[in-house]
Amino acid sequence: MKAAPADRSAGLEWMRMPEAETRVLHRLRVREGDTGLGDPGGWNVGVVVDVETTGLSATDDVIIELAMRRFRWDDAGRITSIGQRYSWLEDPCRPLDPKIVRLTGLDEAMLAGQEIDEHAARSILASATVTIAHNASFDRPRVESRLELSGGPWACSCSEIDWAEAGFDGRSLGYLLSQIGFYNGAHRASDDVDSTIALLASEVSPGRTALAELVERSFSDSWIVRAKGAAFELKDVLKARGYRWDVDRKVWWMEVFDRTPEEWWLAANVYGKRQNLP
Structure with missing residues (x-):
């Protein structure tokens, strides 16, 4: 006696979204x-x-x-x-x-x-x-x-x-x-x-x-912060922070309106001793 075929539609439930959960x-x-x-x-x-x-x-x-x-x-x-x-x-x-x-x-x-x-x-x-x-x-x-x-x-x-x-x-x-x-x-x-x-x-x-x-x-003062010398392994960390790659300068950069917090963040997350260990 053959077993009943598996319900192959069960795994596709996510495809049948209610109309209220769709975006036009x-x-x-x-x-x-x-x-x-x-x-x-x-x-x-x-x-x-x-x-x-x-x-x-x-x-x-x-x-x-x-x-x-x-x-x-x-x-x-x-x-x-x-x-x-x-x-x-x-x-x-x-x-x-x-x-x-x-x-x-x-x-x-x-x-x-x-x-x-x-x-x-x-x-x-x-x-x-x-x-x-x-x-x-x-x-x-x-x-x-x-x-x-x-x-x-x-x-x-x-x-x-x-x-x-x-x-x-x-x-x-x-x-x-x-x-x-x-x-x-x-x-x-x-x-x-x-x-x-x-x-x-x-x-x-x-x-x-x-x-x-x-x-x-x-029309407010802003600063361009460049993470010079940042290790390659930190690229995802910098991207998540909002930094962008400058193809010509070969450096990660970001524009900020208050540079002090960004300087502290770079010191802790990019230039800290732990980040530079081999």
């Missing part, structure tokens, strides 16, 4: 024009910038796509209007790494003969009260080098907003976007610009937008 993500659409929010008399101008490059090195790699978009905000940090999208491709005059092609969807045929409109890009940036990028330490030096610019206030929506304190997990752009109920397209500069604007408009606490926090913190 909507395709992000950032529309041009007035948002209907805040004080329309607010004339602060923000420009969100993102680049795609041939690689990660600031000295050897070049921009292949530059995107930016202006918006206005009021004194309470509410976005009142959003401008048109600007995006330019540029021929790097070199073969593309297949990893970059897979990541961005850009290939050599699409970039052939393309060039950034330098005059238009400079004019847009010159109109900004502040220029914002989700990873300003990556975007800023590349944009300023390519457009031969220097100075002007920049802010970083990745490092200068306390996403964890606001109840978010992680700091990557796509993951943060999903936590406010949206997803975006392929890894292209214009999509990343729109994702950043959507995050800036979201609330990090009741009645307070991420943009309000970013503006407040970006």
Whole structure:
């Protein structure tokens, strides 16, 4: 007599989530024009910038796509209007790494003969009260080098907003976007610009937008702390703390607004005697 077949669905119970425990993500659409929010008399101008490059090195790699978009905000940090999208491709005059092609969807045929409109890009940036990028330490030096610019206030929506304190997990752009109920397209500069604007408009606490926090913190004094000489084995500890790897300087770094606690943390967890034992 054959045994009854095992109930193979039992182990798949986790796949049948109740509807209340699911999350629906909507395709992000950032529309041009007035948002209907805040004080329309607010004339602060923000420009969100993102680049795609041939690689990660600031000295050897070049921009292949530059995107930016202006918006206005009021004194309470509410976005009142959003401008048109600007995006330019540029021929790097070199073969593309297949990893970059897979990541961005850009290939050599699409970039052939393309060039950034330098005059238009400079004019847009010159109109900004502040220029914002989700990873300003990556975007800023590349944009300023390519457009031969220097100075002007920049802010970083990745490092200068306390996403964890606001109840978010992680700091990557796509993951943060999903936590406010949206997803975006392929890894292209214009999509990343729109994702950043959507995050800036979201609330990090009741009645307070991420943009309000970013503006407040970006105009405050801050410090760049670099964990020079940190042992390789401590990379996970540093990442968990919020440090990021600087490819060009070959060092872990983090921006802080009070350096004393961070100096104590480094002394105890990175440079302490126990950490340096063989």
